[in-house]
Amino acid sequence: xxxxxxxxxxxxxxxxxxxxxxxxxxxxxxxxxxxxxxxxxxxxxxxxxxxxxxxxxxxxxxxxxxxxxxxxxx
Numbered sequence: 001x002x003x004x005x006x007x008x009x010x011x012x013x014x015x016x017x018x019x020x021x022x023x024x025x026x027x028x029x030x031x032x033x034x035x036x037x038x039x040x041x042x043x044x045x046x047x048x049x050x051x052x053x054x055x056x057x058x059x060x061x062x063x064x065x066x067x068x069x070x071x072x073x074x
Contacts, residue, residue: 022063028070031063042071 020038022031035045049063 028066042067046071 020034022034026034031045032042035041040048046064046067049067
């Protein structure tokens with residue numbers, strides 16, 4: 001038998017989802033702050049957003065555009 005299930009935790013609660021995901025209304029600074037609380041960097045944000053943009057999703061297109069602008073303004 002092959003074991004199944006998630007390996008990142010033993011409990012899954014809906015109440016843990018909302019505070020741990022990027023909201024569509026987040027500014028670039030809010031996204032960076034959320035990622036930083038998870039030990040992730042700007043590069044991680046860019047890579048994960050880019051991976052998500054493989055699907056046809058207007059939100060990820062907007063995030064990638066915001067990230068590009070943010071980097072160019074530094």
